[in-house]
Amino acid sequence: MAYSEELREQARQIMARYPEGRQRSALLPMLHLVQSHDGYVTPEGIALCAEMIGITKAQVAAVSTFYTMYKREPTGDFLVSVCTNTMCDVMGGQRVYDTLKEYLGVDHDETTADGKITLEHAECLAACDYAPVMTVNYEFYDRVTPDSALGTVEALQKGERPAPTRGARLCTLKEMSRQLAGWSEDRAEALADNSLGDATLAGARMAADNGVTAPQIDPATPLVKKENS
Amino acid sequence: MASAPSAEVLSKLTPVLTKRWLSPEAWKIDVYEQLDGYAALRKAVEYHPDEIIAFMKESGHRGRGGAGFPVGMKWAFIPQNDGKPHYLVVNADEGEPGTCKDLPLMMNDPHSLIEGIIIACYAVRAERAYVYVRGEAVHAARRLRNAVEEARAKGYLGRNVLGRGFDLDVVIHSGAGAYICGEETALLDSLEGFRGQPRLRPPFPATHGLYASPTVINNVGSIASVPHIVLGGADWWKSLGSENAAGTMIYSLSGRVKNPGQYECGMGITLNELLELAGGMADGHNLRFWTPGGSSTPMLTAEHADVPLDFDSIAKAGSILGTTAMMIFSDQDCPVYASYRWIVFYAHESCGKCTPCREGNYWMTRVYRRILSGRGTHEDLDTLLDACDNLLGRSFCGLGDGATSCVTSSLKYFKQDYLDYIEGRRKPLLNAADLVGAH
Ligand SMILES: Cc1cc2nc3c(=O)[nH]c(=O)nc-3n(C[C@H](O)[C@H](O)[C@H](O)COP(=O)(O)O)c2cc1C
Ligand code: SF4
Ligand code: FES
Numbered sequence: 001m002a003y004s005e006e007l008r009e010q011a012r013q014i015m016a017r018y019p020e021g022r023q024r025s026a027l028l029p030m031l032h033l034v035q036s037h038d039g040y041v042t043p044e045g046i047a048l049c050a051e052m053i054g055i056t057k058a059q060v061a062a063v064s065t066f067y068t069m070y071k072r073e074p075t076g077d078f079l080v081s082v083c084t085n086t087m088c089d090v091m092g093g094q095r096v097y098d099t100l101k102e103y104l105g106v107d108h109d110e111t112t113a114d115g116k117i118t119l120e121h122a123e124c125l126a127a128c129d130y131a132p133v134m135t136v137n138y139e140f141y142d143r144v145t146p147d148s149a150l151g152t153v154e155a156l157q158k159g160e161r162p163a164p165t166r167g168a169r170l171c172t173l174k175e176m177s178r179q180l181a182g183w184s185e186d187r188a189e190a191l192a193d194n195s196l197g198d199a200t201l202a203g204a205r206m207a208a209d210n211g212v213t214a215p216q217i218d219p220a221t222p223l224v225k226k227e228n229s
Numbered sequence: 230m231a232s233a234p235s236a237e238v239l240s241k242l243t244p245v246l247t248k249r250w251l252s253p254e255a256w257k258i259d260v261y262e263q264l265d266g267y268a269a270l271r272k273a274v275e276y277h278p279d280e281i282i283a284f285m286k287e288s289g290h291r292g293r294g295g296a297g298f299p300v301g302m303k304w305a306f307i308p309q310n311d312g313k314p315h316y317l318v319v320n321a322d323e324g325e326p327g328t329c330k331d332l333p334l335m336m337n338d339p340h341s342l343i344e345g346i347i348i349a350c351y352a353v354r355a356e357r358a359y360v361y362v363r364g365e366a367v368h369a370a371r372r373l374r375n376a377v378e379e380a381r382a383k384g385y386l387g388r389n390v391l392g393r394g395f396d397l398d399v400v401i402h403s404g405a406g407a408y409i410c411g412e413e414t415a416l417l418d419s420l421e422g423f424r425g426q427p428r429l430r431p432p433f434p435a436t437h438g439l440y441a442s443p444t445v446i447n448n449v450g451s452i453a454s455v456p457h458i459v460l461g462g463a464d465w466w467k468s469l470g471s472e473n474a475a476g477t478m479i480y481s482l483s484g485r486v487k488n489p490g491q492y493e494c495g496m497g498i499t500l501n502e503l504l505e506l507a508g509g510m511a512d513g514h515n516l517r518f519w520t521p522g523g524s525s526t527p528m529l530t531a532e533h534a535d536v537p538l539d540f541d542s543i544a545k546a547g548s549i550l551g552t553t554a555m556m557i558f559s560d561q562d563c564p565v566y567a568s569y570r571w572i573v574f575y576a577h578e579s580c581g582k583c584t585p586c587r588e589g590n591y592w593m594t595r596v597y598r599r600i601l602s603g604r605g606t607h608e609d610l611d612t613l614l615d616a617c618d619n620l621l622g623r624s625f626c627g628l629g630d631g632a633t634s635c636v637t638s639s640l641k642y643f644k645q646d647y648l649d650y651i652e653g654r655r656k657p658l659l660n661a662a663d664l665v666g667a668h
Contacts, residue, residue, distance in 0.1 A: 017400050018400075019357070019440065022421070022440055024421060024423075025402075025420060025421055025422050026422065027422035028402070028403070028404065028405050028419065028422065029402070029403065031405065032364075032403065032405070053422070062424060063422065063423060063424055066407060066424040066425065066580075067364075067404070067405035067406050067425075068405070068406035068407065069364045069365070069404075069406035070405055070406075081365075084570075085326050085570065085571075086326060086524065086556070086567050086570040086571050086574075087326065087327060087483050087484055087556050089570055090484070090558065090562050090567065091484070122365075123324070123326070123408065123574055123577065123578070124324060124325070124326040124327065124328075124524075124574070125365060126323045126324065126328060126329045126331070126332045126363070126365075126366065127329055128326070128327050128328075128329050128481070128483035128484075128489075128554070128556065129329050129481055129482065129483045129489040129490045129491065131483055131484070131489075135365065137367075138364075138365045138366075138367040139367065139368065166336075166368065167367065167368040168367075168368060168371065176367060179367060179370070179371065179403075180364060180367070180403045180405075181403075182374075182400075182401065182402070182403065184371075184374045184375060184378065185371045185374070185375070190371070191371055191372070191375055193368075195333075195336035195337055195368055196250065196253060198488070198490065199489050199490030199491065200250060200333045200490065201247075201250060201251065201490070201491075202482075202488050202489070202490025202491060202492060202506075202507070203242055203244065203247060203479075203480075203490065203491055203492035203493050203494070204244045204247040204248060204250050204251050204491075204493070205251065206234075206239070206242060206492075206506065207239075207242040207243075208244075210239050210242075212240055212242045212244075213244070214243045214244060214245045214248070214477070215465065215468060215469070217460055217461035217462070217465055218461075218462070219265075219272065219460045219461075221461065221462030221464075221465070222462075223272070223273070223276055223280060223281065223284040223459065223463075224276065224280045224283060224284055224287075
């Protein structure tokens with residue numbers, strides 16, 4: 001697979017984020033970058049990273065196979081991840097996963113025949129207060145049920161992009177990989193998309209509703225007692 | 230039937246880090262500035278960096294990443310005038326099962342983290358900071374990248390910050406899905422472009438961290454608290470918590486409670502009080518076991534619901550405060566199954582560097598499967614304890630130690646549950662089909 005000069009230029013920009021002589025730090029973002037082009041980590045992608053950073057292909061492959069977000073097979077436009085770690089499992093996450101697995105006819109890390117959807121079960125996604133959770137291209141669908149998850153997946157299959165509960169409106173997995181490589185969100189609306197939910201605000205809202213605040217501060221309080229000299 | 234919390238318990242809510250979350254646009258710099266944003270930075274730069282470090286020590290602020298190490302002391306370990314570049318690395322890899330406090334903070338109040346980073350870098354004299362955000366946390370990374378750009382445009386970052394003659398660059402670095410990269414030295418290896426495997430210590434990151442240079446590694450919450458502490462002062466911060474545990478903590482309640490979520494309170498609140506805030510247990514559920522700070526902290530029982538949730542009190546009760554990720558389970562949940570599921574996680578996330586952890590978690594997974602499928606034996610319980618013996622204190626990093634927590638604590642409090650599976654009083658939870666490939 002031939003990579004464009006543009007992609008190589010992007011790789012150089014990533015490397016420039018790290019100090020002179022420390023370009024290997026660019027490897028993780030660069031692997032996200034090649035995934036944004038190929039949809040997974042291809043032998044060509046590995047070769048590109050190796051060539052540009054100046055390490056061997058074996059060294060790159062040893063890294064790419066260590067991390068779950070680097071995929072070894074082609075992926076769909078949408079990566080559906082269902083958390084099945086203990087809390088989500090107990091709250092119904094395993095049933096959600098099993099339902100999607102049966103409906104889509106694919107198992108962990110597999111992609112539907114039409115190349116649209118990749119399914120995986122995930123470990124704790126740092127959203128246990130919304131358990132069970134599912135993500136699509138890493139945007140949150142909170143407190144899913146087998147039915148709601150199925151509804152989301154069916155909508156994806158119809159070409160719709162159902163809004164996540166928390167996170168930005170969906171883009172494709174390749175587009176998301178570009179952000180993972182370090183590029184800013186270029187959709188202004190997506191940046192503003194919802195990041196809140198009842199669980200996030202539970203304590204703060206309860207305090208506000210009941211007029212409870214932290215003890216007043218005096219911003220002029222000195223940090224250290226200065227001797228009068 | 231949720232009864233309202235009493236006034237006394239309500240007054241324990243102490244919104245500091247979570248307060249701006251109520252302003253839905255606080256992630257934008259203009260709104261942040263209207264809400265006291267960057268006032269702490271302006272205040273801090275009026276002092277000498279050494280004074281900021283002394284102040285942080287005085288505040289009693291302790292790390293929020295799990296171990297509770299004093300923040301000021303960590304900053305003071307950085308050698309000064311050594312001619313080497315210094316780095317600040319923010320640990321935003323939040324992956325400890327149950328933990329869910331850093332993501333909402335980064336999504337909803339990203340500038341508090343950026344402002345804390347600038348103050349920390351000013352204090353330890355670092356010209357570059359990296360935020361290692363767990364890969365999956367895409368909305369958090371999105372808001373952080375935007376915050377960095379906004380801060381740069383306003384002169385808080387870049388060359389000659391606030392005209393004070395110091396330069397600072399912040400890079401938001403997304404990880405790629407590996408729990409072990411939350412361990413601070415594995416994180417450094419990952420950030421240098423390697424597999425995330427822990428390093429031998431000493432040397433410690435304070436002298437040989439990122440690129441073998443002096444490096445401070447702090448959790449998101451540790452750093453995002455800094456602007457608040459600087460504004461309010463050391464005595465104020467101490468007044469919010471309990472002895473040896475200054476300040477507030479975001480307690481994350483999940484599981485069988487009516488209103489799960491984030492409850493920020495002074496250190497030392499109890500589970501019973503938190504449950505009162507959260508509307509009580511979910512209907513039809515009675516508290517049976519819970520973790521005070523994530524899956525790597527030994528589980529506790531209903532008997533411990535009045536233990537103050539601070540570092541020392543929880544340690545006395547036989548557990549660890551960890552990340553104050555309170556996962557709450559009921560009489561309808563099985564502690565054996567919960568432990569099994571966590572061990573599967575540790576086995577999956579073990580980096581493979583040391584034998585006790587790589588092999589131990591693999592074996593324990595198999596033993597759990599056997600027990601839960603009704604084919605366990607009494608010796609299996611000894612095998613589990615043996616494996617834990619080989620892990621605790623003998624593994625190369627905290628992941629291996631952490632894996633033993635659920636096993637030993639569930640065996641301590643709920644041995645009968647194990648015996649019920651082994652002696653056939655309880656219906657197997659896993660069927661033989663699940664065992665294909667497991668033996
Ligand atoms: C397996 C493992 C995973 C960890 N994951 C995290 C994490 O996701 N975030 C974090 O801040 N600390 C994590 N830690 C703790 C860090 O090693 C380190 O103690 C912490 O980042 C220090 O920050 P603090 O002093 O500000 O608390 C983890 C430790 C271990 C052993
Ligand atoms: S304890 Fe586990 S995660 Fe830590 S170094 Fe050993 S194998 Fe790796
Ligand atoms: S267990 Fe599923 S998000 Fe934490």
